[in-house]
Amino acid sequence: MGETLKSTPFAELHRAAGAKMAPFAGYDMPVQYAGVLAEHAAVRHRIGIFDVSHMGHAIIENPAVSFHLSRPIEEIAMGKSCYLLILNAQGGIIDDCIVYRIGAHRWHIIANASRKEVDFDALEKIAPIIRRPELAMIACQGPGVLPLLGELAPRRGFTPNREVLGVEVELTARTGYTGEDGYEFVLEGSLAPELWTRLIEKGAEPCGLAARDLLRIEAGLPLYGSDMDETTTPYETGLEFALHPDRDFIAHDSLTKRVTTRRRAGLTMPKGAVPRHGYPVLDAAGAKVGEVTSGTFSPLLDKGLALAIVAADSKPAAIEIRGRACPAEEVSLPFYRRKKS
Amino acid sequence: MSESEIPKHLHYTREHEWIALGASDALPARVGISWHAQHELGDIVFLELPQVGRHVERGEAVAVVESVKSVSDIYSPIKGTISARNESVEASTVNSDPYGAGWLFEIAPAAGSVEAREGLLSSSEYRDFLGTL
Numbered sequence: 265m266g267e268t269l270k271s272t273p274f275a276e277l278h279r280a281a282g283a284k285m286a287p288f289a290g291y292d293m294p295v296q297y298a299g300v301l302a303e304h305a306a307v308r309h310r311i312g313i314f315d316v317s318h319m320g321h322a323i324i325e326n327p328a329v330s331f332h333l334s335r336p337i338e339e340i341a342m343g344k345s346c347y348l349l350i351l352n353a354q355g356g357i358i359d360d361c362i363v364y365r366i367g368a369h370r371w372h373i374i375a376n377a378s379r380k381e382v383d384f385d386a387l388e389k390i391a392p393i394i395r396r397p398e399l400a401m402i403a404c405q406g407p408g409v410l411p412l413l414g415e416l417a418p419r420r421g422f423t424p425n426r427e428v429l430g431v432e433v434e435l436t437a438r439t440g441y442t443g444e445d446g447y448e449f450v451l452e453g454s455l456a457p458e459l460w461t462r463l464i465e466k467g468a469e470p471c472g473l474a475a476r477d478l479l480r481i482e483a484g485l486p487l488y489g490s491d492m493d494e495t496t497t498p499y500e501t502g503l504e505f506a507l508h509p510d511r512d513f514i515a516h517d518s519l520t521k522r523v524t525t526r527r528r529a530g531l532t533m534p535k536g537a538v539p540r541h542g543y544p545v546l547d548a549a550g551a552k553v554g555e556v557t558s559g560t561f562s563p564l565l566d567k568g569l570a571l572a573i574v575a576a577d578s579k580p581a582a583i584e585i586r587g588r589a590c591p592a593e594e595v596s597l598p599f600y601r602r603k604k605s
Numbered sequence: 606m607s608e609s610e611i612p613k614h615l616h617y618t619r620e621h622e623w624i625a626l627g628a629s630d631a632l633p634a635r636v637g638i639s640w641h642a643q644h645e646l647g648d649i650v651f652l653e654l655p656q657v658g659r660h661v662e663r664g665e666a667v668a669v670v671e672s673v674k675s676v677s678d679i680y681s682p683i684k685g686t687i688s689a690r691n692e693s694v695e696a697s698t699v700n701s702d703p704y705g706a707g708w709l710f711e712i713a714p715a716a717g718s719v720e721a722r723e724g725l726l727s728s729s730e731y732r733d734f735l736g737t738l
Contacts, residue, residue, distance in 0.1 A: 474674045
């Protein structure tokens with residue numbers, strides 16, 4: 265047996281529910297329960313819940329860390345969340361994160377599981393941060409969430425220290441990774457299984473990482489490691505909206521000098537062979553102009569979907585799958601946008 | 606594992622295909638994927654089946670089964686010629702009925718290939734093999 269996997273507080277609940285488990289970022293995580301398509305339907309039509317306790321949490325008290333970030337955390341309004349990037353000196357992306365302004369000199373940052381150690385080490389080179397490994401997180405997403413739980417937090421914001429179904433939750437955030445409305449609940453690991461169980465009793469359906477990947481691609485949301493990495497800049501990955509470059513920060517000089525030759529593209533394909541990470545993207549003449557960075561089949565749109573990185577001036581027309589050029593169409597992102605009520 | 610998951614009358618490969626062999630190699634052999642294979646793949650969304658008339662070697666990749674999260678090559682369990690493909694099967698039927706309506710293709714076996722049973726496992730041998738995974 266290889267290295268010991270870490271467990272989230274829900275590991276026993278997942279196994280008891282018959283989840284198919286697999287290693288992810290060093291954790292034993294649920295990949296699926298009832299099946300990807302059933303879980304996808306739960307989130308798009310009802311309420312789906314995800315154990316995302318593998319992700320990393322830290323408290324920032326010194327805004328000097330903004331030097332390493334794509335935008336300054338001092339500018340985040342109290343009670344609001346902000347999507348931003350941790351950058352390196354070349355303008356490459358170390359991770360994407362969400363930061364919540366919880367006090368005048370206090371921010372809560374949530375980082376990807378596979379990058380949290382790298383992220384926190386980078387920030388600590390500038391100022392100390394307080395890591396919070398005891399925190400767990402449940403994402404609760406779908407059109408049924410607000411009707412069930414009410415408006416617990418404002419749009420793009422959060423509510424600190426409130427009870428949800430009688431369980432004390434440190435951060436109730438109106439954020440998510442699925443394209444649906446809902447919350448992410450950040451709470452003490454020891455309290456988390458109780459909240460999970462109560463949500464299930466209220467009809468929430470457990471969903472795994474496979475469904476999560478399908479949902480976020482439909483919503484046009486990138487995944488660190490697939491769609492961006494330390495060699496890609498915000499300009500090449502459709503993330504320039506998260507960048508305030510005109511200030512003194514780690515990547516100012518490199519991004520000013522660096523010529524951007526690539527861009528992000530969203531592509532759809534008719535139902536058939538599924539586009540996947542690494543597959544070549546071709547133009548109408550059959551020349552390679554880029555690569556798929558994330559791909560899936562969408563049961564909602566009944567099409568193959570791909571996020572890709574392509575030459576800035578190219579017109580993608582096909583994706584090469586097992587040696588065949590399969591027609592693809594570039595569309596604007598996101599692929600799916602929920603109806604706003 | 607129940608009988609419905611590893612039917613006794615079929616043979617299996619270590620790549621998780623099943624094959625329904627006739628009494629002799631004059632009879633076409635039907636091929637599909639096992640219950641274990643469809644369970645591992647998850648929700649199947651697309652199939653690429655081989656062309657009828659194609660000559661195939663034992664172990665040659667001849668078909669593709671795609672689920673949302675992964676793509677799997679399907680290998681021919683015996684040497685022969687593709688004699689039929691399950692043209693209009695729904696991808697999801699391969700999950701729900703892998704041994705019945707979810708069959709993938711049929712092979713006219715090459716002379717001697719049925720008798721040789723090379724690389725083919727009985728249901729109890731396949732059960733034992735699954736236990737080692």
